[in-house]
Amino acid sequence: xxxxxxxxxxxxxxxxxxxxxxxxxxxxxxxxxxxxxxxxxxxxxxxxxxxxxxxxxxxxxxxxxxxxxxxxxxxxxxxxxxxxxxxxxxxxxxxxxxxxxxxxxxxxxxxxxxxxxxxxxxxxxxxxxxxxxxxxxxxxxxxxxxxxxxxxxxxxxxxxxxxxxxxxxxxxxxxxxxxxx
Numbered sequence: 001x002x003x004x005x006x007x008x009x010x011x012x013x014x015x016x017x018x019x020x021x022x023x024x025x026x027x028x029x030x031x032x033x034x035x036x037x038x039x040x041x042x043x044x045x046x047x048x049x050x051x052x053x054x055x056x057x058x059x060x061x062x063x064x065x066x067x068x069x070x071x072x073x074x075x076x077x078x079x080x081x082x083x084x085x086x087x088x089x090x091x092x093x094x095x096x097x098x099x100x101x102x103x104x105x106x107x108x109x110x111x112x113x114x115x116x117x118x119x120x121x122x123x124x125x126x127x128x129x130x131x132x133x134x135x136x137x138x139x140x141x142x143x144x145x146x147x148x149x150x151x152x153x154x155x156x157x158x159x160x161x162x163x164x165x166x167x168x169x170x171x172x173x174x175x176x177x178x179x180x181x
Contacts, residue, residue: 108126
């Protein structure tokens with residue numbers, strides 16, 4: 001017990017001595033960014049119309065950070081990642097990637113895996129997805145759209161506008177995918 005107490009005391013003294021070191025400008029900026037995120041987290045938790053957890057807010061921050069990179073970069077929390085894989089590590093899904101086109105406020109197909117349910121159903125790159133399982137996407141937030149896409153059951157129905165302007169309803173079943181990269 002005394003050893004543990006001594007170790008704890010040394011650790012605390014070491015941490016205190018580290019605090020006495022002048023922080024670099026980069027450290028100061030990082031601490032300031034973290035302070036602002038903490039402040040915003042507390043404000044949202046206190047004032048938002050419905051209860052929201054700290055984990056939900058931080059996951060949203062991670063998603064937002066990666067969404068700003070490009071249409072192919074995204075944050076997948078563990079739960080969503082597990083939805084995409086089977087126990088043996090094979091990917092299961094509908095076989096398409098999508099992105100949100102901010103300037104057009106449109107969900108657009110960015111890739112279709114050859115031989116996948118999406119490919120067999122006629123979905124092609126650049127198709128605009130207007131609704132998922134009857135729910136219109138136009139006024140949804142990006143997080144809500146992502147939630148709709150990922151929480152779809154084993155079958156999904158989508159209304160799609162093709163490049164030629166034609167509208168189609170596409171239904172497909174989740175299946176193991178040959179190419180997940």
